[in-house]
Amino acid sequence: MSFDNAYEAITEQNDARWAFGTGFDSPLSGVDSELPEGVDRADLATYSLMLADDALVVSHRLQQWCTHAPELEEEVALANIALDLLGQARMLYTRAGQAEGGDRAEDDYAYFRTESEFGNVRLAELDQPDFAVLVATLLVFTTWRLALLQRMTGSRDPVLAAIAAKGIKEVTYHRDYAAQWVVRLGDGTDYSRQRMRDALEAVWPYVDELFATHPVERRMAEAGVGADPASLRDECAAVFGTVLESATLEVPQVSPRAGVAGRAGRHGVHTESMGYLIAELQAVARAHPEATW
Amino acid sequence: MSGQAGDRGDASGAQWPLYEVFVRSKRGLNHVHVGSLRAADERMALHHARDVYTRRNEGVSIWVVAAADITASSPDEKDPFFAPSGDKVYRHPTFYDIPDDVPHM
Amino acid sequence: MTTTEPDRSELERQFEDTIGRDQRIEPRDWMPDGYRSTLVRQIAQHAHSEIIGMQPEANWITRAPSLRRKAILLAKVQDEAGHGLYLYSATESLGADRSELTGKLISGKQKYSSIFNYPTLTFADVGVIGWLVDGAAICNQVPLCRCSYGPYARAMIRICKEESFHQRQGYELLMTMMHGTQGQRRMVQEATDRWWWPSLMMFGPPDADSPNTAQSMAWKIKRHTNDELRQRFVDMTVPQAEALGVTLPDPHLRWNAERGRYDFGEIDWTEFTAVIKGNGPCNAQRVAQRRRAHEEGSWVREAAAAHAEKQRALRQVRPGEGAA
Numbered sequence: 001m002s003f004d005n006a007y008e009a010i011t012e013q014n015d016a017r018w019a020f021g022t023g024f025d026s027p028l029s030g031v032d033s034e035l036p037e038g039v040d041r042a043d044l045a046t047y048s049l050m051l052a053d054d055a056l057v058v059s060h061r062l063q064q065w066c067t068h069a070p071e072l073e074e075e076v077a078l079a080n081i082a083l084d085l086l087g088q089a090r091m092l093y094t095r096a097g098q099a100e101g102g103d104r105a106e107d108d109y110a111y112f113r114t115e116s117e118f119g120n121v122r123l124a125e126l127d128q129p130d131f132a133v134l135v136a137t138l139l140v141f142t143t144w145r146l147a148l149l150q151r152m153t154g155s156r157d158p159v160l161a162a163i164a165a166k167g168i169k170e171v172t173y174h175r176d177y178a179a180q181w182v183v184r185l186g187d188g189t190d191y192s193r194q195r196m197r198d199a200l201e202a203v204w205p206y207v208d209e210l211f212a213t214h215p216v217e218r219r220m221a222e223a224g225v226g227a228d229p230a231s232l233r234d235e236c237a238a239v240f241g242t243v244l245e246s247a248t249l250e251v252p253q254v255s256p257r258a259g260v261a262g263r264a265g266r267h268g269v270h271t272e273s274m275g276y277l278i279a280e281l282q283a284v285a286r287a288h289p290e291a292t293w
Numbered sequence: 294m295s296g297q298a299g300d301r302g303d304a305s306g307a308q309w310p311l312y313e314v315f316v317r318s319k320r321g322l323n324h325v326h327v328g329s330l331r332a333a334d335e336r337m338a339l340h341h342a343r344d345v346y347t348r349r350n351e352g353v354s355i356w357v358v359a360a361a362d363i364t365a366s367s368p369d370e371k372d373p374f375f376a377p378s379g380d381k382v383y384r385h386p387t388f389y390d391i392p393d394d395v396p397h398m
Numbered sequence: 399m400t401t402t403e404p405d406r407s408e409l410e411r412q413f414e415d416t417i418g419r420d421q422r423i424e425p426r427d428w429m430p431d432g433y434r435s436t437l438v439r440q441i442a443q444h445a446h447s448e449i450i451g452m453q454p455e456a457n458w459i460t461r462a463p464s465l466r467r468k469a470i471l472l473a474k475v476q477d478e479a480g481h482g483l484y485l486y487s488a489t490e491s492l493g494a495d496r497s498e499l500t501g502k503l504i505s506g507k508q509k510y511s512s513i514f515n516y517p518t519l520t521f522a523d524v525g526v527i528g529w530l531v532d533g534a535a536i537c538n539q540v541p542l543c544r545c546s547y548g549p550y551a552r553a554m555i556r557i558c559k560e561e562s563f564h565q566r567q568g569y570e571l572l573m574t575m576m577h578g579t580q581g582q583r584r585m586v587q588e589a590t591d592r593w594w595w596p597s598l599m600m601f602g603p604p605d606a607d608s609p610n611t612a613q614s615m616a617w618k619i620k621r622h623t624n625d626e627l628r629q630r631f632v633d634m635t636v637p638q639a640e641a642l643g644v645t646l647p648d649p650h651l652r653w654n655a656e657r658g659r660y661d662f663g664e665i666d667w668t669e670f671t672a673v674i675k676g677n678g679p680c681n682a683q684r685v686a687q688r689r690r691a692h693e694e695g696s697w698v699r700e701a702a703a704a705h706a707e708k709q710r711a712l713r714q715v716r717p718g719e720g721a722a
Binding site: 022039041058060063064066068069071072073074076079080083086087089090093106107110111130131176183184185189191194216236257258280281283284289290291292293 | 449450452453456459460461462463464465467468471475476479480482483486490494571574575578580581582583592596687688691694695696697698699700701702703704705706708
Binding site for chain 3: 307308309327328329330331333334337355362365
């Protein structure tokens with residue numbers, strides 16, 4: 001490779017790995033985006049947004065870890081998870097836009113909705129003050145999401161089914177990552193064991209909310225489009241039990257964190273830290289509403 | 294783990310052992326050495342190798358081997374300097390203290 | 399370890415021959431101490447630069463104004479972590495030890511590229527870093543793909559491939575912004591004004607003040623002088639700036655038909671020296687953040703090591719049984 005034509009030498013090769021820019025095949029290309037018959041458009045849009053918001057908000061928390069990870073290899077691993085979830089969010093926002101039938105696209109949902117319009121579960125938005133809380137949150141979130149996506153591969157909506165099929169491969173990997181770390185920290189040193197135990201105590205009050213069925217989730221489950229989260233509880237509990245046993249830890253015995261008049265994340269009623277997350281996410285986009293990026 | 298892979302005490306947390314990574318990028322090809330990484334155990338090494346060296350391309354086969362477990366030949370059979378010839382993959386045993394300098398990047 | 403006194407001049411002759419034939423030196427080859435220490439220092443500084451260089455860009459990941467830009471930026475910063483790992487891996491093939499190198503970085507004993515001591519103040523900085531900083535890095539790094547030390551050359555080939563994407567995404571972002579609002583165009587120009595001169599400083603001091611260049615070139619670690627590479631970068635970048643529609647902040651910048659190259663103004667070497675000495679806008683912050691991540695991660699690394707040790711002990715007691 002001579003210096004003079006080095007540019008050509010390094011740019012001629014098409015590296016498909018870099019699959020985030022323009023001009024790449026959408027993971028959903030070839031999937032019929034027609035709405036399945038008899039499915040309520042508004043419900044499908046709301047449901048897609050809930051699942052998108054879960055992914056975007058967890059991705060955001062992972063992005064905040066960038067350059068703070070305990071080891072360089074973990075930087076790469078955490079960024080991978082953040083990228084996968086961001087990718088899931090983007091597809092789901094796009095599906096919400098199609099279901100809605102208007103002209104809203106992914107960025108309209110991510111950047112121009114208010115905090116109370118976000119329907120993610122509160123677990124997704126929890127502050128991540130240390131690595132133990134991060135892996136505890138990830139273990140719970142990925143276990144739950146994997147169970148959900150597995151049900152959704154049979155969705156009557158071909159787009160959600162395709163998103164789920166792709167997501168399963170990703171989230172299986174994320175869950176494996178989180179589970180391995182919970183085991184390492186639980187079984188590692190006395191100190192790490194205590195921190196892992198504290199982290200589980202901090203996260204566990206938000207577990208119950210994952211299995212509370214929102215009316216839209218119930219209707220989507222009945223329509224054969226989505227999964228009723230209540231039906232995932234036993235399956236998830238079994239996974240938690242297995243992982244925590246390997247980690248020589250126990251499932252925390254804590255009471256669920258209440259919502260407000262029975263409403264929580266899915267209803268747009270969030271924790272206080274959510275407002276800061278949304279402010280950070282949206283600041284630049286909202287400062288330049290006419291801009292294209 | 295201590296004593297493996299040229300580990301030294303790390304003032305700020307244990308340093309994980311070094312693993313060498315070999316990747317078969319597609320069927321029909323040999324595994325090729327692509328570099329190394331540090332991991333606490335084999336399972337973590339595999340996970341990291343997939344993340345760092347293949348960015349999780351599917352269909353790729355990865356081997357990880359603890360660097361301390363590799364026996365390497367000497368590049369020169371007559372080489373008298375580093376007998377015996379069966380040795381670690383990297384022969385330089387000690388770290389070189391590097392004088393401070395202005396970066397030239 | 400050795401009983402026979404080695405014939406040093408013979409080893410040195412073989413080493414010189416290998417370099418002379420443009421062949422690669424590999425980890426187990428004999429090499430002069432100076433060659434080894436020069437490489438360890440250079441590759442370590444390069445690795446540190448990749449890792450510290452994540453910070454100014456990571457500063458904008460959570461605020462990226464579109465999901466597509468967010469994904470691109472996150473993937474880019476992730477690549478930089480990967481590049482740091484490839485390079486630390488190359489230093490370890492020379493007998494260096496990553497934790498010791500990290501120790502030198504966070505104690506300020508080893509440097510990294512001075513460019514990363516400048517702040518990223520608007521989202522346009524993300525584009526300008528891709529265009530100018532990655533562009534300058536590519537000029538510096540492409541010749542390193544032919545470096546005489548095999549593991550370094552191989553790492554650089556991988557890195558250069560990925561860097562070319564980085565530069566293109568940066569330029570594409572700027573193009574999009576220049577076609578956007580008046581406010582966006584102002585952001586791009588303002589970011590260009592801030593990053594242009596620091597980018598030229600990335601090539602290091604002028605040749606006359608770069609005493610190590612001659613030896614590095616003889617060893618084929620380095621293939622071009624600082625000033626050659628800097629000129630190459632200016633010649634490459636001026637037409638790109640014109641195509642973009644931004645002005646480079648140098649009144650002396652003009653085409654010299656006689657030389658067939660661009661003339662450009664004098665770099666502020668006082669500022670360069672100040673930044674190198676640790677007094678740049680962000681030196682303290684960058685090193686402190688890296689130190690914090692490393693120190694706060696120590697209990698996690700220790701836990702993983704302790705768990706691995708327990709598993710190993712279990713396997714010795716009960717051979718054949720799988721470990722978690």
